[in-house]
Amino acid sequence: MMRNIHFLIAVALLAALPAIESPFIQSMALTCLMFAGLAVSWSMFSGPTRYLSLATSAFFGLGAYCTAWGLGKLPWPAVVMLGGCAAVVFAFAIGLITLRLRGAYFAVITYGLGELVKHSITHVEKTWFGTVGRVMTETPSSATVYWTVLAIAALAVWTYVAFGRSRYGHALRGIGMDEERAATLGVNPMRVKLIGFCLSAWFAGALGAAMAVRWTYIDPHTVFNPFIVFQTVLISMVGGPLTIGGPLIGALAFSLLSEFLRLSLPYLYMIILGVLLIVSVLYLPDGIAGYDWKRLWEKITRRKAPEEKP
């Protein structure tokens, strides 16, 4: 109950952010929220099942292209919904065939299918519409984009928690621990995995649809950029995908840190970021949120305590 209230207060505060009229803070928050949304949705499926999905860029790009096609023809909320749904349809189609694979095979094939979609869209656009990039001129205001992304991210957080508690969430964790055993206990692994995969795809697609209008012009290389999925996985893993705090802390830390380093150390920041990543993976194997900070704190205080005694 308390948690619900905290969550609502946080969303309300974030929703009030455009009132302070600082476009930079707003776009910084927008970046954080986008990655938070992506990381939470990724963790929803890949966290409990340990299926390393690299399809996020494909979902995101499909959503963005829905916006490019639908903007001006459909109202804004419908465009965003449509973006999410396109990603779900795609996730369903590839899920049927790829969710039989495990481990690195699954990672490589989801990445490959993403690239396949990117180049198929390039091909379709080129041969049927005679263009590759698309320009969007009548775009909604930046506050509207911000609120949309906030709403999607908040919905993702709520879904993560609710889904995790549902019997599907338990079934997914069962699959992550031992797929065969879960199957013998009466879970239909394929069905459960498909539901989880499609659910997580909706958020990535909707976020792509909402973010696309920020750039006026999109082409397959910007919206199907593999760095979108790389950063998403990185944030989720560094934060810890098994609790809701993990991807959120990861998104916040990663976005703020990389922006701070980029502006203050323009020539060294990527190197520092790289070192920090390696160190965090080595010493925080379950992510920032998965680490037992309480024990560390107790350790420190306990070690100090005897020193104070004469």
Place this chain on the structure above:
Amino acid sequence: MNFYLFIDLVVAGLVTGGIYAVVALGLNLQYGLMRIMNIAHGEFLMLGAYFTYALVKVTGASPLWFIPPMMVALFLLGLLLHRLIFRLLAATSPNAEAMEARSLIVGFGLMFIAQNVAQLIWGGGMSGQPYLDAPVTFGEVTVAANRLLVLVVVAAASLALVLVLKKTLLGKAVRGMLQAPLGAMLVGIDTRTLHPACFGLGLALAGLAGGLLSMVYELTPAMGEPYTISALIVITLGGLGNIPGAIAGAILLGLAETFGMYFTSPSMKILISYGVLVGVLLLRPKGLFAR
């Protein structure tokens, strides 16, 4: 299609496939033995290319002189990285899946570091020094000499590796580890020296590819990324941890791309290569040569 054009395309396909093979072999050793998903593998190719290029620029000598010392340097770098990072990572990962996922993040870190170090030293622009780019003709078949050289060297390197694995005791130990890591340890194979050595060997092979490519293509700090992706596709095609499978997968991919590009258009190249990957994985979920 006439006979010469056919041979032309076969040679072009083998050159592409050969490069894929050498990059993939290193990655396959690392993944097969240690479950390291080294997403920064292409970055070591890039470093190899830049080292070679820088030494050629300073001395003006043939790049071929600098490839062996550069490979040794990368091998040592591999030992160092294994000692500093991957040993600890392996010791603290509860299972293979955790190792894969965590090594992926380490790979991103290494990628950021390597690309930006290269950029600080050599700049973000393009550099390059073509070597042996005169055409060689056999009848009506024409290939650039450097591409032919690439083909010969990578074929020799791949063959050597396969022979070492097949014939020597050391190779048998490695193959044992590839098939059954725990069993290998039980029969007394020393993983503590073999693991770092194989990791270093992976880097050296990537460096070899980089050194060779520096004679053919322009260098940029991000040049390695596409090779990592191709290598991942190739080892998935051939079956993870399967060395001859990776070589066959690489050649298959190289030929499919070249012939596909000729009959359709270069734009179709990526559709073809991912089409092959998806098709193979659907029919043979554990790779072409799964036992």
Place this chain on the structure above:
Amino acid sequence: MQEKFAKRRTTLKAALAVAWGLTFASGFALADEPTVKVGYTQSRSGPFAAGSQTTQEPNYLLWADHVNASGGLNVQGKKRKIELVGVDDRSDIETMVRTYEKFMTTDKVDLVLPPWGTGANFAVAPVANKHGYPMVAPTALSQKLVDMKLPYYFVTLQQPKPMMAALVDMLAANGVKTVVVTYMDDLFGLENIGALEPLLKEKNIQVLDKKSYPLGVKDLSPMLKGMKAANPDAFIGITYPPDNFLVTGQAKEIGFAPKIFYTAVGTAFPIYRERMGKASEGTMGMGSWNPKMSKAAKTYFDAHVALNKKEPDRWASAHAWAALEILQQTVEKVGLDRKAMRDHIAKTEFDTVLGKMKFNGTEEVGVPGMVGQWQNGEFEIVWPPARATAKAVMPKVWN
């Protein structure tokens, strides 16, 4: 060695420029007049870095150096030092949008300079327009961008239409009857091909083969072999670096030598000449100047070599420099009032390194489309005749 050192120098120079900017910001300024803060992002890492570091950022650094050495930027008679605030945008569009928003709203810089590349300009131009910052861009190539008619946004580079018209006129004047065309699968490739095809039809030039290729292609020999078999009068490659190196190298390998060999962007880069060596001789491409063209061009060329330790490219670099000259002349006339600056830019004819420049809406219309050709190590302008610095050499031969 020279080249490698030069590149490092640029990076260090940029680092120094930033450090220097910071020192000034923290109150070390000796001059009485406040500095003029100029914000920009450039791609020092990622896929745009090669272009950005060849054609654009070196010019920004040179400009700040040059202006400050002469006492500062003339703001309606008062000299004020330029303080460059340049950051890396990682070739990421969202990062650019965010950083420019920061420059314009939080930092409230006096001027902004554009990022590198068409996609980047598409995203940043509306932001500049919204906040009322005039932006004069050298590296944006798209009719669609021009058609957006953003009042605060100007482009100095020639757009696809004039460039392709110059090419086709040159082909027709040299009796070309047949061509083969290859182009990259992106907006640049499609817009150029869209402009090119009707023009070829008009002049009754036949297209024997037309093929596209994707970004990051590594082998084009299968395609070139087919094109060689078609035996055309001219090869037209709507290419970007590094693909034009690949096309040139492989055309040489297979001995594909049509009368005219044309590759688009990056042909005018000095690295094209260094990389291809003698094979660069006779290749035509997009360009619009060389140091022989005028005294101003020679001065600019020498200054660029002196500071950046490398030659500027013979196309967009000078357009970047011209954009800075336009900005500088505008500030001298009307000061830093941005509305006044925009109006001044929109209606004035400027004297630049490339000659007279003036804008019709977004598009610059003073400098015509041109075709250049490498001849004895210099990128000579060979079309139109009014701008030519040398006669076109034909046919293309591989040495």
